[in-house]
Structures are given as C-alpha cells and as structure tokens.
Amino acid sequence: MATEILMPALSPTMTEGKLARWLKKEGDAVNSGDVLAEIETDKATMEVEAIEEGILGRILTAEGTEGVAVNTPIAILVEEGEAVPDNIDTPKSAASAEALPVAQPVASAPVSAPVSAPVEEEKDWGETQEITVREALRDALAAELQRDPDVFLMGEEVAQYQGAYKISQGLLQEFGEKRVIDMPIAEHGFTGMAVGAALTGLKPVVEFMTMNFSMQAIDHIINSAAKTLYMSGGQMGCPIVFRGPNGPASRVGAQHSQCYGSWYAHVPGLKVVVPWSSADAKGLLRAAIRDPNPVVVLENEILYGRKFPCPIDEDFIVPIGKAKIERTGSDVTIVAFSIAVTTALDAAAELAKQGIEAEVINLRSLRPLDTDTIVESVKKTSRLVTVEEGWPFAGIGAEVAMQIIEHAFDWLDAPPARVTGVDVPMPFAANLEKLALPQPEDVVKAALGLM
Amino acid sequence: MGTNAKQVGKAGNNGPSLTRDQFLKAYYDMLLIRRFEEKAGQLYGMGLIGGFCHLYIGQEAVVVGIQMSLKDGDKLITSYRDHGQMLVAGMTPRGVMAELTGRSTGYSHGKGGSMHMFSREKNFYGGHGIVGAQVSLGIGLAFANKYRDTDEVSVAYFGDGAANQGQVYESFNLAALLKLPCIFVIENNRYGMGTAVERASASHELYKNGEPWGIPGKRVDGMDVAAVYAAAEEAVKHCREGKGPYLLEMMTYRYRGHSMSDPAKYRTRDEVDEVRKTRDPIEHVKHILLDSGVTEAELKTMETEIKGIVNDSAEFAQTSPEPDPAELYTDVVLEA
Numbered sequence: 149m150a151t152e153i154l155m156p157a158l159s160p161t162m163t164e165g166k167l168a169r170w171l172k173k174e175g176d177a178v179n180s181g182d183v184l185a186e187i188e189t190d191k192a193t194m195e196v197e198a199i200e201e202g203i204l205g206r207i208l209t210a211e212g213t214e215g216v217a218v219n220t221p222i223a224i225l226v227e228e229g230e231a232v233p234d235n236i237d238t239p240k241s242a243a244s245a246e247a248l249p250v251a252q253p254v255a256s257a258p259v260s261a262p263v264s265a266p267v268e269e270e271k272d273w274g275e276t277q278e279i280t281v282r283e284a285l286r287d288a289l290a291a292e293l294q295r296d297p298d299v300f301l302m303g304e305e306v307a308q309y310q311g312a313y314k315i316s317q318g319l320l321q322e323f324g325e326k327r328v329i330d331m332p333i334a335e336h337g338f339t340g341m342a343v344g345a346a347l348t349g350l351k352p353v354v355e356f357m358t359m360n361f362s363m364q365a366i367d368h369i370i371n372s373a374a375k376t377l378y379m380s381g382g383q384m385g386c387p388i389v390f391r392g393p394n395g396p397a398s399r400v401g402a403q404h405s406q407c408y409g410s411w412y413a414h415v416p417g418l419k420v421v422v423p424w425s426s427a428d429a430k431g432l433l434r435a436a437i438r439d440p441n442p443v444v445v446l447e448n449e450i451l452y453g454r455k456f457p458c459p460i461d462e463d464f465i466v467p468i469g470k471a472k473i474e475r476t477g478s479d480v481t482i483v484a485f486s487i488a489v490t491t492a493l494d495a496a497a498e499l500a501k502q503g504i505e506a507e508v509i510n511l512r513s514l515r516p517l518d519t520d521t522i523v524e525s526v527k528k529t530s531r532l533v534t535v536e537e538g539w540p541f542a543g544i545g546a547e548v549a550m551q552i553i554e555h556a557f558d559w560l561d562a563p564p565a566r567v568t569g570v571d572v573p574m575p576f577a578a579n580l581e582k583l584a585l586p587q588p589e590d591v592v593k594a595a596l597g598l599m
Numbered sequence: 600m601g602t603n604a605k606q607v608g609k610a611g612n613n614g615p616s617l618t619r620d621q622f623l624k625a626y627y628d629m630l631l632i633r634r635f636e637e638k639a640g641q642l643y644g645m646g647l648i649g650g651f652c653h654l655y656i657g658q659e660a661v662v663v664g665i666q667m668s669l670k671d672g673d674k675l676i677t678s679y680r681d682h683g684q685m686l687v688a689g690m691t692p693r694g695v696m697a698e699l700t701g702r703s704t705g706y707s708h709g710k711g712g713s714m715h716m717f718s719r720e721k722n723f724y725g726g727h728g729i730v731g732a733q734v735s736l737g738i739g740l741a742f743a744n745k746y747r748d749t750d751e752v753s754v755a756y757f758g759d760g761a762a763n764q765g766q767v768y769e770s771f772n773l774a775a776l777l778k779l780p781c782i783f784v785i786e787n788n789r790y791g792m793g794t795a796v797e798r799a800s801a802s803h804e805l806y807k808n809g810e811p812w813g814i815p816g817k818r819v820d821g822m823d824v825a826a827v828y829a830a831a832e833e834a835v836k837h838c839r840e841g842k843g844p845y846l847l848e849m850m851t852y853r854y855r856g857h858s859m860s861d862p863a864k865y866r867t868r869d870e871v872d873e874v875r876k877t878r879d880p881i882e883h884v885k886h887i888l889l890d891s892g893v894t895e896a897e898l899k900t901m902e903t904e905i906k907g908i909v910n911d912s913a914e915f916a917q918t919s920p921e922p923d924p925a926e927l928y929t930d931v932v933l934e935a
C-alpha cells in the first residue's frame with residue numbers, strides 16, 4: 149500500500165524547515181534506516197531516515213524548498229510493482245496533534261503551596277518524663293526498628309562509632325549490623341542506594357552526619373525520591389527518611405552552618421519536619437519513619453543535649469503537618485521552628501514584661517505547613533513575626549507571610565515582619581556569628597515595631 | 600578519530616551458543632524493539648511524541664541477551680534510553696507507546712514520558728533522566744534483594760558517558776563492600792551524545808573500571824546476542840551465588856541520533872552505514888536462523904505479527920485520551 153512520507157519534526161520546537169537535498173530519487177529502492185533527505189532547521193542540518201521499506205514513488209517537495217511545515221507530505225512510498233497514486237487519502241488519526249483535546253486548567257486549582265490536611269486534635273498523651281532530644285531521637289529509632297523489620301538505619305559512623313552525635317547509641321548492639329549499617333563517606337552513592345532500596349518497599353533511615361552533606365546527595369533526594377511516585381503514575385512510593393542536624397551549630401563556619409528548611413520545603417513530593425522539643429523529636433521521627441513518603445527530618449545539634457518533657461506512652465507519636473502553640477497570647481503571633489522556637493519564647497517572655505502577650509507557634513512541620521493554625525492565630529492577634537536561622541531571601545518566613553497575606557490579609561494591623569539569619573555566609577568569629585543569628589532582642593524589636 | 604565497524608562489538612566471546620528456539624525468540628524480541636522504535640521515531644516526526652525521545656535502535660542484542668538469563672523477581676533499572684528494556688521486561692507495547700505520547704493509558708498515566716516509566720509488576724524501576732543516577736539506585740535494588748535474603752539479582756544499565764559520573768564509582772565501592780548482587784552493564788555505544796568515548800574517558804577499557812574494587816569485568820560483543828547471553832549467564836551466576844557485583848561492558852552502537860534532534864556532526868554517515876551493514880545484531884541472527892533451516896516465509900510471518908503489534912500500539916497511543924486534568928494533582932504524596 150502506498151504511504152506518504154511526511155515532513156518530520158526533528159526537534160521539540162521545530163515547526164518548519166527547508167528541504168535542502170534529496171539523497172534518493174524517484175524509483176529508488178529504500179530500506180528502513182536509509183537516509184532519504186537532508187533538512188535544515190534553524191539549529192542544524194539533519195537527516196531524514198526511512199521508516200518503512202519500499203520504492204520512492206514520487207517526490208512531492210522539491211529540494212531547495214523553504215518553510216516546509218511539519219507533517220506536510222514530502223514524498224510517496226510504494227511497494228514494489230505498485231503504481232504511484234496521485235494523492236493518498238490518509239485517514240486523519242482521531243488524535244492528530246491539532247485534534248487533541250487540550251487540557252484546560254482546573255478553575256479551583258491550588259496555586260499556593262498545599263496547606264495541611266485537617267488532622268484531628270492532638271491527643272493528650274498523659275504522663276511525661278524529662279529527656280534530652282538526643283534520647284528522644286534514639287528512642288524513636290529503637291521503637292521503629294523494633295516495630296518493623298523493613299526499617300534500617302544507615303549513615304556515616306552510625307554503627308560502631310555509635311553515631312557522630314551519639315543519636316544511634318546502642319542501636320548496633322540492640323539490632324545488629326544488618327539493621328544498623330556504617331557507610332563510607334559517599335553521600336551521593338549511598339543515598340542513591342537507599343532510595344533504590346526504598347523503591348522496592350524497604351524503609352531506610354538515612355543519617356547525614358550533618359544536613360550540609362546532604363547537598364552531595366540532593367539529586368537523589370529530589371529527583372529520585374521525591375518525584376518518582378508522580379513520574380510512575382503512583383506506582384513507586386518511596387518510604388524513606390533523610391535526617392541529621394541542620395542549621396548553624398556553634399563556631400563551625402560557613403560550610404557547616406546552613407538551614408535547609410526552605411530548600412527541602414520547596415519540593416513537592418517531600419515532607420519536611422523540624423522538631424524543637426524532645427516530644428517533637430520522638431513523635432515526629434516515628435511518624436516520619438512510618439510515613440509512606442520521603443520525609444526530611446531537620447534536627448538541631450544544639451538542641452540534642454537539651455531536656456524537655458516527653459510523654460512516656462509507648463504509642464506516642466506526633467502527626468506530620470500539625471503546628472503546636474507553645475504559648476498563647478493575644479497581641480502578636482510569633483511563628484518559629486527548630487531552635488528558633490527557643491528564641492521566640494525568650495522574646496515572648498521579654499515582651500510580657502512590657503505588657504505584650506505573644507502567641508508562639510512551633511511549626512514542627514514545614515511541608516505540609518499548618519497554615520490553619522497560623523491563620524487562626526493571626527486573626528486573633530492581627531500581627532505576625534516569623535523567626536528562623538536560615539537566610540531571608542525566599543525563606544520560610546517569606547512563605548508564612550505570603551500565606552497570611554493570602555488567607556488573613558484583612559485581619560492584619562501591620563505588615564508581617566521576619567527575623568532571620570543575616571544574608572551572609574556564616575562567619576567564624578564568635579561576635580560575628582552571634583550577630584548573624586536571630587537573637588531574642590531582634591524578635592522583641594520586630595514585635596514592638598508592629599505595635 | 601571516530602570508530603570503524605570492526606571496533607564495534609567483536610570482543611571475542613565464545614561462550615555457549617543458543618538453541619534454535621532461543622535464537623528465534625531473540626530474533627523476535629530484537630525485531631519487536633527495532634520496529635517499535637522505528638514507529639516511535641515516526642510518531643515523533645508527526646509531532647505526537649514531544650520532548651526527548653532516545654531510541655534503542657542498534658543496541659537490541661544487549662537487553663535481549665541479558666534478559667534471557669534472568670528470572671522472575673530480578674530487578675531492572677536503566678537510563679532514559681529505556682524502551683528496549685521495558686519491552687523485554689514484558690511491559691506491553693501499548694502501555695509504553697501510550698506513555699510516549701503522554702496519554703492516560705501509559706505506564707505513568709502520561710506523567711512520566713519516554714524517560715520516566717516504571718512497572719512494579721515487571722520489576723522495572725525506570726527510566727531515569729539523570730545520567731548515572733540509576734547506578735546508585737540500582738545497587739539499592741540489589742541491596743533490597745540481599746536484605747530480604749533472596750537470590751534475586753539486579754541489573755543496572757548505563758552508558759559509556761555515564762561511566763564518567765562520580766556516583767558510579769561510589770556505587771562500585773558500595774556494591775563490592777556490601778557484596779551486592781548487582782550486574783553493572785555499560786552499554787558502550789561509542790558516544791555520550793556527541794562525545795566519543797576516547798574524548799571523555801582516560802580509560803578506554805571500561806570493563807576494567809571495577810578492578811580497584813575487585814569487581815570482575817568483561818568486554819562483550821554487544822552486537823552478538825549469543826555472546827551477550829553467554830556473558831550474562833556467567834555474571835548472573837556470580838551474583839546469585841552471593842559473590843558480589845559483576846561488570847559487563849557491551850560493545851554496541853546506536854544507529855540513530857542521541858535523541859531526536861541530533862545534528863550528526865560528530866560521526867560520519869559512512870561509519871554508521873558500515874556498522875549497519877556489517878554488524879547489525881538482527882541481520883546476524885537472521886542469517887543464523889536461515890542457515891539452520893528456518894524459512895524466509897517463517898521469518899516474514901513473524902515480522903508481520905510484530906508489525907501488527909507495533910501498529911496496534913501506535914493506534915492505541917494515538918487514540919487514548921490525554922490524562923484527566925485532575926490527574927495533575929494526584930500521585931504527589933501517598934496518604935499516610
């Protein structure tokens with residue numbers, strides 16, 4: 149049967165081209181793969197190969213013709229012994245490029261970052277005990293390793309050394325080397341390996357010695373872990389946890405002092421939690437390990453040694469996506485996460501002395517963000533201050549402020565204010581480092597500025 | 600510089616050959632890939648496939664030979680040049696072609712495209728657009744095999760260009776260190792886009808690249824399906840026995856451009872023609888079959904059947920609906 153050879157699109161953007169030269173002439177036998185013609189596009193000269201075998205029956209577009217639109221018939225291919233028809237009635241496919249139904253944007257599409265799904269009121273877990281954040285994280289790991297044989301912990305120095313920051317103390321002894329695995333210093337490779345294992349359904353917990361080093365592996369965190377569920381049409385979930393100390397520690401300089409909150413919270417397909425207290429740490433890490441999605445747990449080295457009350461209930465867990473009001477107040481809402489919650493509470497105590505009652509919200513989760521809780525609070529206080537150790541530009545404060553502008557603009561009595569780390573790489577000198585980080589005084593000043 | 604046809608393949612492997620039935624099956628599988636890819640190229644030319652589309656034409660013997668020594672449960676992962684792998688893994692031509700055209704009936708419901716397709720059922724773990732990523736992910740698949748105490752193996756395919764990525768060597772170390780049942784298959788088709796191997800890699804014997812970690816490596820004529828099969832048998836056995844990873848360098852050649860828009864200025868037409876004429880993996884098997892008494896008519900019947908399957912997949916891919924607009928928001932996260 150005679151078939152038309154159409155002007156092909158040779159690049160994603162090509163709409164027309166010049167038929168520069170025919171390499172076969174009418175009557176020539178053609179095998180699939182033979183070069184038929186050369187086409188010049190705006191970018192390059194390219195060769196058109198035959199897709200079917202046959203005889204080049206007729207050339208419809210002479211060489212030298214410019215502006216030949218993609219899909220124009222340029223020649224007719226016939227079978228041996230077949231007469232060349234004058235024209236061919238090609239049934240237009242139901243779904244040729246033009247005829248395709250164009251996807252219409254959905255009117256109610258969410259344009260902003262997703263807000264949290266409604267989570268039930270947090271349960272009262274009863275009796276608590278003072279433990280350090282370090283113990284809380286260790287307990288969470290031990291409990292989840294105990295609960296699910298598919299969970300394992302891997303990272304640099306997690307096993308024999310007992311954890312660079314002693315988070316995994318005793319876990320090797322308790323669970324053995326199959327479940328607690330030391331890794332060579334190869335973040336890119338071992339993170340890819342962990343993601344591959346997670347795609348099969350295992351539940352790795354990847355410890356980065358600090359989150360700074362996760363930049364070596366960020367391609368696997370984003371491209372391989374976060375996007376695969378979507379790219380696979382829902383087939384390939386990736387139940388994995390990436391965790392480690394995040395943000396400035398103390399006097400370790402620029403390369404070891406950075407907050408990744410904004411970086412990871414930017415990515416659809418990831419969840420990001422930012423524990424402050426021991427209860428946050430234990431409850432959120434357990435939830436992260438059980439979550440069927442990739443979850444980034446941003447811990448804080450300075451908090452590791454701090455003590456907080458933590459429920460002793462064996463089933464204690466904190467749902468991802470729910471902020472916590474750490475202090476109630478009616479005059480200004482201060483939103484913070486991780487160690488900045490301490491800064492915010494210190495500032496609130498100072499403000500109280502001046503007769504201003506601040507409400508302090510501990511975000512606990514950056515993605516999904518508990519916008520409801522922040523909005524409710526701002527509707528009450530009419531003022532918003534955000535506090536974070538990360539940089540200001542495109543930071544979490546910027547997102548929180550925008551959420552408030554979208555959802556509670558009419559309730560605001562003053563523009564939102566943000567208190568952040570200073571927009572410079574972290575300096576080493578003690579005085580400069582202190583100046584680079586948000587202090588309670590900065591928060592007090594920002595709050596007073598809104599009154 | 601460049602390549603002459605004799606450099607492509609012909610690494611002197613004389614392993615066990617295939618039975619006539621195996622050759623017939625290999626011929627069928629290779630031809631299915633070739634015709635499928637030609638059709639994909641055609642649909643691309645018609646504007647029905649957009650973006651990047653990397654064809655596997657010329658390299659068919661590699662996946663077909665390797666697949667013959669695998670069993671159910673073995674896991675596969677590769678780069679964006681993934682159509683051939685998917686077809687031999689048993690994924691349907693319809694589902695693959697429909698994904699290429701971005702339709703709801705595609706393996707990823709139109710949300711992955713040519714470079715990002717997966718099948719949990721067939722243990723095909725993608726389809727990865729980041730050069731080299733599949734190697735680290737691939738050892739993770741092998742890690743899971745071992746963690747679960749199975750004798751399953753994983754195959755991580757990557758290109759000669761990808762062999763320059765740092766994570767490949769981190770993965771070699773990890774796989775050897777943890778004795779992971781992973782077969783690394785370098786598909787050395789002589790070029791990474793327009794860069795010839797010898798312009799990108801100080802080591803020209805890529806099969807030796809695992810030596811520092813004690814990974815056995817072998818260079819194989821990737822245009823000869825029997826040679827590929829023989830080498831794969833050895834590699835699979837090594838991995839199943841718990842001896843750790845194995846590296847195969849398949850000397851092969853891609854006939855078409857890197858992707859659809861390829862200026863083809865980095866190699867000559869003669870070079871391509873000569874490989875096609877003298878080293879074609881499908882023609883090679885065809886001659887063996889004809890010599891063994893299979894008739895032209897039998898092969899023609901097979902060819903017709905394949906054409907039917909491919910045309911059906913193209914029809915399906917063109918007439919299936921695009922994804923529902925609501926699909927934009929699904930599959931981002933799973934319910935906790």
Ligand SMILES: Cc1ncc(C[n+]2csc(CCOP(=O)(O)OP(=O)(O)O)c2C)c(N)n1
Nearest residue numbers: 680728729730758759760761788790791792
């Ligand atoms: C990390 C990364 N860098 C660059 C690219 C762009 N790119 C896509 S394919 C390719 C060439 C890879 O060649 P090779 O590994 O030999 O595989 P082949 O295409 O020959 O199968 C490049 C540079 C990419 N996708 N990912």
Ligand SMILES: [Mg+2]
Nearest residue numbers: 758759790791
């Ligand atoms: Mg290559």
